[in-house]
Amino acid sequence: RALTIGLIPGDGIGKEVIPAGRRVLEALPASLGLKFDFVDLNAGWETFEKTGVALPEETVQTLQSCNGGLFGAVSSPTTAVKGYSSPIVALRKRLALYANVRPVKTVATAKKPIDMVIVRENTEDLYVKEEKTYDTPEGKVAEAIKRISEKASTNIAAMAGEIALRRQKIRASGAPSIHKGPLVTVTHKSNVLSQTDGLFRTASKAALADPKFSSVKVEEQIVDSMVYKLFRQPEAYDVIVAPNLYGDILSDGAAALVGSLGLVPSANVGKTFALGEPCHGSAPDIQGQGISNPIATIRSAALMLEFLDEEEAAAKIYAAVDANLEEGKYVSPDLGGTAKTEEVLQDILRRL
Amino acid sequence: RALTIGLIPGDGIGKEVIPAGRRVLEALPASLGLKFDFVDLNAGWETFEKTGVALPEETVQTLQSCNGGLFGAVSSPTTAVKGYSSPIVALRKRLALYANVRPVKTVATAKKPIDMVIVRENTEDLYVKEEKTYDTPEGKVAEAIKRISEKASTNIAAMAGEIALRRQKIRASGAPSIHKGPLVTVTHKSNVLSQTDGLFRTASKAALADPKFSSVKVEEQIVDSMVYKLFRQPEAYDVIVAPNLYGDILSDGAAALVGSLGLVPSANVGKTFALGEPCHGSAPDIQGQGISNPIATIRSAALMLEFLDEEEAAAKIYAAVDANLEEGKYVSPDLGGTAKTEEVLQDILRRL
Ligand SMILES: CC(C)[C@H](C(=O)O)[C@@H](O)C(=O)O
Numbered sequence: 048r049a050l051t052i053g054l055i056p057g058d059g060i061g062k063e064v065i066p067a068g069r070r071v072l073e074a075l076p077a078s079l080g081l082k083f084d085f086v087d088l089n090a091g092w093e094t095f096e097k098t099g100v101a102l103p104e105e106t107v108q109t110l111q112s113c114n115g116g117l118f119g120a121v122s123s124p125t126t127a128v129k130g131y132s133s134p135i136v137a138l139r140k141r142l143a144l145y146a147n148v149r150p151v152k153t154v155a156t157a158k159k160p161i162d163m164v165i166v167r168e169n170t171e172d173l174y175v176k177e178e179k180t181y182d183t184p185e186g187k188v189a190e191a192i193k194r195i196s197e198k199a200s201t202n203i204a205a206m207a208g209e210i211a212l213r214r215q216k217i218r219a220s221g222a223p224s225i226h227k228g229p230l231v232t233v234t235h236k237s238n239v240l241s242q243t244d245g246l247f248r249t250a251s252k253a254a255l256a257d258p259k260f261s262s263v264k265v266e267e268q269i270v271d272s273m274v275y276k277l278f279r280q281p282e283a284y285d286v287i288v289a290p291n292l293y294g295d296i297l298s299d300g301a302a303a304l305v306g307s308l309g310l311v312p313s314a315n316v317g318k319t320f321a322l323g324e325p326c327h328g329s330a331p332d333i334q335g336q337g338i339s340n341p342i343a344t345i346r347s348a349a350l351m352l353e354f355l356d357e358e359e360a361a362a363k364i365y366a367a368v369d370a371n372l373e374e375g376k377y378v379s380p381d382l383g384g385t386a387k388t389e390e391v392l393q394d395i396l397r398r399l
Numbered sequence: 400r401a402l403t404i405g406l407i408p409g410d411g412i413g414k415e416v417i418p419a420g421r422r423v424l425e426a427l428p429a430s431l432g433l434k435f436d437f438v439d440l441n442a443g444w445e446t447f448e449k450t451g452v453a454l455p456e457e458t459v460q461t462l463q464s465c466n467g468g469l470f471g472a473v474s475s476p477t478t479a480v481k482g483y484s485s486p487i488v489a490l491r492k493r494l495a496l497y498a499n500v501r502p503v504k505t506v507a508t509a510k511k512p513i514d515m516v517i518v519r520e521n522t523e524d525l526y527v528k529e530e531k532t533y534d535t536p537e538g539k540v541a542e543a544i545k546r547i548s549e550k551a552s553t554n555i556a557a558m559a560g561e562i563a564l565r566r567q568k569i570r571a572s573g574a575p576s577i578h579k580g581p582l583v584t585v586t587h588k589s590n591v592l593s594q595t596d597g598l599f600r601t602a603s604k605a606a607l608a609d610p611k612f613s614s615v616k617v618e619e620q621i622v623d624s625m626v627y628k629l630f631r632q633p634e635a636y637d638v639i640v641a642p643n644l645y646g647d648i649l650s651d652g653a654a655a656l657v658g659s660l661g662l663v664p665s666a667n668v669g670k671t672f673a674l675g676e677p678c679h680g681s682a683p684d685i686q687g688q689g690i691s692n693p694i695a696t697i698r699s700a701a702l703m704l705e706f707l708d709e710e711e712a713a714a715k716i717y718a719a720v721d722a723n724l725e726e727g728k729y730v731s732p733d734l735g736g737t738a739k740t741e742e743v744l745q746d747i748l749r750r751l
C-alpha cells in the first residue's frame with residue numbers, strides 16, 4: 048500500500064522532530080508492504096513572517112490529497128497580530144479533523160503505570176474563535192463564543208467508545224494492563240454551563256448508550272475535580288472524552304504524569320485522514336541544540352498509522368519506543384538524560 | 400471590634416465543616432478584642448428542593464449587612480433543572496466579590512514545600528452564564544459567552560500584585576519561604592483567544608506595570624502548559640492570576656499537590672466583604688460520617704479575617720492548623736489518617 052504523507056515541521060523544534068518521524072516511517076520493515084511518499088509543506092510563524100500567511104492554501108490543498116500527515120509545532124504570538132491565526136487550529140477545522148486523540152502512557156514496567164487516552168473534540172468550543180471587542184464607559188470588553196453541537200459531541204463520544212473497545216480487545220489479547228474493563232469518562236462543567244456543557248454531557252452519554260458500547264462503562268466528571276483526580280488517581284482513567292479546551296488542558300496535565308510532554312503523541316483524526324502531532328510545542332528555548340525528544344513525534348507517526356488502519360506497523364513503532372524507554376540508555380534531557388535527538392532516534396531505528 | 404458573620408453551610412459536608420469554622424472563630428483569644436455575631440443562612444440544593452429557590456433573597460440581603468461570611472458547599476445538579484442556578488456563582492456576582500483568593504500551601508517542613516496563591520477573577524468569563532440553545536438541521540447547538548473586561552482584569556491583577564507584595568513583606572519578616580522575591584504569573588490562552596484572553600493579558604500586565612508593583616516580577620503562561628508546569632515545578636509559582644475558569648481548574652490542580660482538597664481554603668473578596676469558602680465540594684459520598692476535614696474551612700475563616708484586616712487573628716488560626724499538620728497525630732481520612740472531624744477540630748482549638 049502506498050501512503051502519501053504531508054510533512055509540516057513548522058517552527059522551533061518542529062524542524063528537528065518531524066525529520067525523525069519521517070525516518071522511522073522509512074525504516075519500517077519491507078515485509079509490511081508499505082511505501083511512503085513524503086511531501087514537504089509549510090505553515091507557522093516563520094512562514095507568516097516570510098509570506099504574510101501562516102497557513103498557505105497550498106498546504107491545505109496538498110494535505111487534502113494525502114493519506115496522512117505529520118505536524119511539528121508552531122510558535123504563535125501571544126498578542127493579536129493582524130492576519131496571523133494559529134495554523135493548527137485552522138487545519139483541524141479546514142480538514143474536518145474532528146477528533147484529537149492523545150494517549151498518555153508509561154511503559155508497562157513503570158513503578159506507577161499510567162495508561163489513558165484523552166479524546167478531545169477538535170473543531171468547536173472556544174476554538175471557533177468568534178471574538179469581538181467593544182468599548183464601554185468602563186473600558187474595553189471582549190467576548191468569545193463557546194459553541195458545542197450535538198453532532199460534534201455525538202461523534203467524539205462515539206470515537207471515545209470505539210477506542211475504549213479497541214483498547215479492551217488489545218488487553219484481552221494478553222497485553223499487560225492496569226484496567227479491568229473499558230471505561231469512558233465524560234468531562235464537562237455542566238454545573239455552571241448547563242446548556243453548552245450540558246449538551247456535551249447528554250449527547251455524549253446518548254452516543255455511548257448505543258448497544259455496540261454495552262460493555263463500556265460510562266462515568267462523568269466535572270473538569271476541575273478531574274484535574275484533581277488525574278493527579279491523585281490517574282489509574283482511574285481509561286478513555287477520557289472532553290470538549291476542546293478541557294481536552295487541551297487535561298492532556299497537558301496527563302503529560303506531566305508520565306514525566307515529559309516530549310513523550311506524548313496526538314493524532315488529529317478525520318473520516319479518512321489523520322495528522323500526527325507531538326503534544327509539545329515549538330520550544331524555542333532548546334531549538335537548534337539537537338536535544339529535543341523525538342519520541343512524541345515518533346509515537347504520533349504510529350498513531351497516524353493506527354488511524355490509517357495500519358495497526359501492525361503502528362505496533363512495531365510503539366514496541367521500538369517502549370524498548371528504548373525500558374532500557375533507559377538513550378534518554379533525552381527532558382527525561383533527565385543526556386542523549387541527543389539523533390541518538391534516541393538511532394536507538395529506536397535499530398529496534399524496528 | 401464586633402464582626403457579624405453570615406454562615407451558609409449549604410449541602411453535604413458543608414453542614415459539618417461550617418460549624419467547625421464557627422467554633423474556631425469563637426475560640427480566638429479574648430486578647431484580640433474580637434466579638435463575633437453569627438447569622439445562620441440558607442442556600443443550596445436542599446433549600447431549592449424545599450423552597451424552589453437555591454439562593455433566597457434573604458440570604459443575599461442579610462449578607463449585605465454582614466462583615467463577612469463562611470460558605471460551605473452546595474450540591475449542584477449536572478443537568479439543567481428549571482429555576483436552579485448555582486448559589487455560589489450567583490452570590491459572587493450579587494455581592495460583587497470580584498476576587499477568589501486560593502492559597503495552596505504545605506507546612507514549611509514538608510519534604511517538597513509548596514506555597515502559592517491562586518488569584519481567580521470571580522465574576523465574569525464563562526461564569527456570566529449567558530447561554531442559548533438552538534436547533535439546526537444537524538441537531539441542537541448551544542452557545543455560551545465568555546466575557547472578559549478590562550476593568551475586572553485590571554482589578555484582579557492589582558489584587559494579585561498586592562498579595563504578592565504582602566507575601567513578600569511576611570517573608571522579609573523572617574518567615575520560612577521557598578520564594579526569593581514577589582512574582583505574579585499571568586495565566587491566559589491568548590494564542591487561541593487573542594481578544595478575550597488577549598485583553599486579560601494586556602490589562603493584567605498594564606495593572607502590574609504600576610510603579611507600586613515595581614518590585615514584583617511579572618511572568619505569563621498559557622493555561623495548558625501551566626497545568627503541566629504546576630505539576631512538574633510547583634515551586635516556580637508565587638502568585639498566579641487567572642480568569643475565572645482557568646482559576647477554577649488550576650486551583651483544583653494545585654490542591655492535588657498538597658495532598659487533599661480538604662486542606663485548601665478560599666476567600667471570595669469584595670471591596671468591604673469577604674466570604675470564606677473551602678475549595679472542596681459537598682462530598683455526598685462521605686456526608687454524615689463525621690470524617691470530613693475541617694481544615695479547608697478553618698483556613699477559610701482565617702483568610703476571611705485577613706481580608707477584614709484582622710491579620711493577627713488570622714495568623715493565630717494558621718499557626719494552630721500548621722501545628723496540627725506538623726504533628727500529624729489527628730489526621731482526617733482524606734490525608735490517610737483516621738481522625739474524625741471533631742478530633743481534628745479539638746486539636747486545633749487546643750492550640751489556639
Ligand atoms: C498551539 C495551540 C493552539 C494548541 C491548542 O490549544 O490546541 C496546543 O496547545 C495543542 O494542544 O495542540
Ligand SMILES: CC(C)[C@H](C(=O)O)[C@@H](O)C(=O)O
Nearest residue numbers: 238239271475485487488647
Ligand atoms: C461549585 C462550582 C460552581 C464552583 C466553581 O466552579 O466556581 C466550584 O468548583 C469552586 O471552585 O468554587
